Amino acid sequence: MSSVKFGKLDFASPILVASGTYGYGHETKSMVDVNGIGGIITKSVTLHPREGNPPPRIAETSSGMLNSIGLANVGVNEYCKSKLPYLNELNTKVIINIAGTAVDDYVETLKILESAGGNHVGYEVNISCPNVKEGGMSFGVSAKMTESLTSELRKCTSKLLIMKLSPNVTSIEDIAVGAENGGADALSAINTLVGMGIDIKTRKMKINTTFGGLSGPAIKPIALANVHKVFRAVKIPIIGLGGISCVEDIIEFILAGADLVQIGTLNYREPGISIRLAEELDLYCRDNNLTSISDLKGLAEYR
Amino acid sequence: MIFNELAIVESTEEIASNTFQTFLKSPKIAASIKPGQFINILPSEYWDKMMRRPMSVASQKDEVISIIYKVVGEGTELMQNWSLGDSVDLIGPLGNFWDGYADKLSILIGGGVGIAPILNLHNHLDELGEEKVLIMGARNSSEHFIDHNPENGVYMTTDDGSLGIHGNVLEPLKIALENIDIQNVKVFACGPPAMMEAVRQYSISEGIECDLALETLMACGFGICQGCTVEFEKKQKTTEHSYRNRFGLVCMDGPIFESKEIKSCHL
């Protein structure tokens, strides 16, 4: 398989699985060789456990879905106790996604994870969850706050530090630059878009919290545009995600400026999709005489 | 152990009005699935919706399982049109299973297509020679495919009185409970939320042990999306897959829950 350089790291496959769409990596192990996945980004973990939002939390939409899970998670201490040991045994790269409500939360969560002695290669910082009032969104919409949060976290770790950007902003470029100035190693784009659905029979909102996060193929063109905007604004590497469902999508993201990609919603339907697409990507590289898919980064031409 | 298996369609039959039973050859799932568990189906290779369609298993024999479904939308429409020999992508067995029926009178209640997991339990109890009563509710006779046979503990009910007992499933439940020590009874039910909620409240008020198989929208079916929640009556211990104690996951903690354990069957 063609490996991909990403900062100081080598990824065996450029296809990772997105936070919140692959649990803690163990749920699918009887169906999928999880070590064949380029990397696993675990469900957002917060300083304290969170029970999440009341049901209904999900709805199906045209080529997508709405979710409002509300960052349900066991909390960082339990994460270190019950999730890290399994993750440590994996041969794929593990990235821990963290979320918080204030700078101190993020910092303390990261410090606890740093001292837990995990084999994880880095952190993805969720500053873009649209589904909880305090989901870090206040950081994600302000370049200044993104920069100061990034620099505080930078002081606590030498591991890969990735800021995950929201598309629900006026200028994603500004936020991206803030994260770059704060010392982020890389950026992930994008998180879900704010969406809504109504059941016309009952006239009730489909999601308990009214608004939810839209994901899946429906958002791919928006994700692609955001990745390209970020690509033009910063020099650090980019992980592109949002609606990826086939190898052509992956090539598009890389041409738009991504170094790596993540698959999210499609994992639910096909838990082994990231491995299947990695094989297809290898075939594509062979057929097109590419030594690495990275050769295509940002090569999309303007008309 | 959960498998992602390509099953082969063996046959499909319309067993009642707009209700179909499809038999699928799926050796790994058939060998390991337990009554009450479900599978998650990709209705076609070209399925572009985000979610598979969960279905309870209605029977299992040798290498073959069956599902019973009503055609209500695109997914079930595709299933009804499967041809003999088609291969279908399944994930399963998923969820927990019916339990606690040994040495008891089991009263099995199914409504609508909720009969599927009830029928599989019925077959299982037959094999074990356990005592049981079967109650099935429907709107009218065209939705039924089993004979009303009270002498043998098989009761059909219809809302319009066109077959069996005129009324809902609580009527035969009360009949079945006559002159019986409720300590030796357990009710197992699956059906539309309103039916299950009625059974749930009745079982609680009468102090009868009762397990219910719930249905809700599922994005994954195996504990990853956290989308399929049910609210517990009392906070529970955090489990491996349920992150906190107020909500359980229907796909992992369920689909079967004790009646007292949950707040409501309306999810």
Ligand SMILES: Cc1cc2nc3c(=O)[nH]c(=O)nc-3n(C[C@H](O)[C@H](O)[C@H](O)COP(=O)(O)OP(=O)(O)OC[C@H]3O[C@@H](n4cnc5c(N)ncnc54)[C@H](O)[C@@H]3O)c2cc1C
């Ligand atoms: C654990 C579990 C076991 C199930 N077992 C069975 C079974 O044995 N037989 C069976 O027929 N169905 C079963 N279901 C429900 C089944 O999954 C849905 O009916 C199916 O997904 C509908 O798909 P569709 O694409 O045909 O319809 P869609 O286009 O998805 O929906 C069509 C209409 O049906 C409604 N609907 C969808 N899902 C449900 C639901 N779960 N309950 C009530 N209304 C719904 C929608 O609101 C919509 O109005 C089960 C569900 C779960 C969670």
Ligand SMILES: Cc1cc2nc3c(=O)[nH]c(=O)nc-3n(C[C@H](O)[C@H](O)[C@H](O)COP(=O)(O)O)c2cc1C
């Ligand atoms: C049910 C669900 C839960 C999610 N949970 C998280 C989360 O905890 N943290 C996070 O950073 N992103 C979360 N996401 C967002 C995804 O990681 C991803 O950014 C988004 O879904 C877009 O990619 P996709 O279209 O491929 O799914 C979640 C998405 C879904 C659908």
Ligand code: FES
């Ligand atoms: S359906 Fe995804 S967690 Fe239950």
